[in-house]
Amino acid sequence: MSDIEQLKAELLGAIGEAADLAGVEAIRVSALGKQGSVSGLLKTLGKMSPEERQVEGPKIHALREAVTAALGARKDALESAALDARLASETIDLSLPAPEMPKGSVHPVSQVMDELAEIFADMGFAVATGPEIEDDWHNFTALNMPETHPARAMHDTFYFPDRDAQDREMVLRTHTSPVQIRTMLSEGAPLRIIAPGRVYRSDSDATHTPMFHQVEALVIDKDIHLGHLKWTLETFLKAFFERDDIVLRLRPSYFPFTEPSVEVDVGYANEGGRRVVGGSGDEPGHAWMEVLGSGMVNRHVIKAGGLDPDEWQGFAFGVGVDRLAMLKYGMDDLRAFFDGDVRWLSHYGFSALDVPTLSGGVGTPA
Ligand code: DAH
Numbered sequence: 072m073s074d075i076e077q078l079k080a081e082l083l084g085a086i087g088e089a090a091d092l093a094g095v096e097a098i099r100v101s102a103l104g105k106q107g108s109v110s111g112l113l114k115t116l117g118k119m120s121p122e123e124r125q126v127e128g129p130k131i132h133a134l135r136e137a138v139t140a141a142l143g144a145r146k147d148a149l150e151s152a153a154l155d156a157r158l159a160s161e162t163i164d165l166s167l168p169a170p171e172m173p174k175g176s177v178h179p180v181s182q183v184m185d186e187l188a189e190i191f192a193d194m195g196f197a198v199a200t201g202p203e204i205e206d207d208w209h210n211f212t213a214l215n216m217p218e219t220h221p222a223r224a225m226h227d228t229f230y231f232p233d234r235d236a237q238d239r240e241m242v243l244r245t246h247t248s249p250v251q252i253r254t255m256l257s258e259g260a261p262l263r264i265i266a267p268g269r270v271y272r273s274d275s276d277a278t279h280t281p282m283f284h285q286v287e288a289l290v291i292d293k294d295i296h297l298g299h300l301k302w303t304l305e306t307f308l309k310a311f312f313e314r315d316d317i318v319l320r321l322r323p324s325y326f327p328f329t330e331p332s333v334e335v336d337v338g339y340a341n342e343g344g345r346r347v348v349g350g351s352g353d354e355p356g357h358a359w360m361e362v363l364g365s366g367m368v369n370r371h372v373i374k375a376g377g378l379d380p381d382e383w384q385g386f387a388f389g390v391g392v393d394r395l396a397m398l399k400y401g402m403d404d405l406r407a408f409f410d411g412d413v414r415w416l417s418h419y420g421f422s423a424l425d426v427p428t429l430s431g432g433v434g435t436p437a
Contacts, residue, residue, distance in 0.1 A: 075130050078108060079137060086141045092149055099142050109135050176420025179396040180284055180408060184267050185426070186433040187286050187392070190310045191265045193429055194303065196288065199264040201250035203271070204231070207240040209249035213375035215327040222327050227273040229281075243271035247287035248328060251368070251387060254289065255376025260383045262291040267392065277404050284392035291368070291378065291385035297331075300365060300386035304335055308362070312337075312399060313432060316349040320359055329366025329387060337362050345401055360398070363390040399434060 082102050089095045102109045112131045116124055188198060201209075216222050231241040250266035258264075266287040275281055290299065301321065309317050317337060324334040336359035338352035352359030365388030370380035393405055400419060402408070407415050427433040 075134055079134050082138050083141050086145050089145055095146050102138050176416055177423055179419050182421045183392050183396040189427045189433055190307055196263045196265045199250055199254045199266045201253045203244055203269055205242055205244035205249050209252050210242050210244050213252040214248050215369050215371040229271050245272055246270050247285040250287055251289045252376050260291045260378050264289050280405050285389050286392055287389050289387045291383050295384045312348045314349050318351045328369050328372045330369045332366035334361055335363050363388050
């Protein structure tokens, strides 16, 4: 056997026996490294005569290729064996119990929204929605607030710097009332809807945040009168607070989109610093608390909704969801709703499985 063949047999044998990647690497260095045996042979080519080189050259190059290929093959084999071993040892036992980990909970605002949807679904109301980026016409003009109307100033509106394609001023909606217009225009009459969602005003203290939540309600039908509004509000608030002794006070008020307009107060007692809803606000130890705005839909609004106000009437109201949640579950600072503090949430939040139902109770704290 020539030297080359002998070297080849030795190297291939060693490679075949290399037990791990480090062993393969050591052989690579000993053969193909700068001082390696195969590299040494390659260097001898320079000193050979052309005739010799023609004979030896191909043999030495073939040796280098055979060793390189064997090293690669051994490396692949070892790597795939290592992967197989890892896969075999790292199995997951799906029958083990899940590890302890922080659990999320349903935010009180989401819970109250669900409670309201449940209560109103039971009274035959569908859920409608509208955009939070609203145009000036839907947010104000169609709701009987033309450009010069003083009520616009009360809304602390966030305006966008640019107008839309139809050259309308764009705003973050200041209330859910524009959904009234959108739904009348898209669905016609009769109508019975609630519209829950986010609204925005540039205002911030313990009871005001720049973003908050409202639920709008709109009923359009024939011969609708204030009695329907009163019954609906009483039924809704009794179901929501889960008490039969709720007493309402309807106070004459003013909204551009309703005529007449009514603000609604709920009687409550002050018990050890806590507000407990129920009873007449005029009783000793009691007081009234405003919970919503409402009224009979203004003729101008019905017209803006594409309907004939001599044929269709209706009532509407708008409630602050965050305020309802504070009242029912005894939170005193609205800002905490949006702090994202997991301790607050685990104290006031709800279990994801605690879906409100009228039969099971709409709002059982977690
Ligand atoms: N949009 C009013 C607000 O945000 C609330 C409101 C009052 C809504 C009376 C109504 C309504 O539908 O009839 O202050």
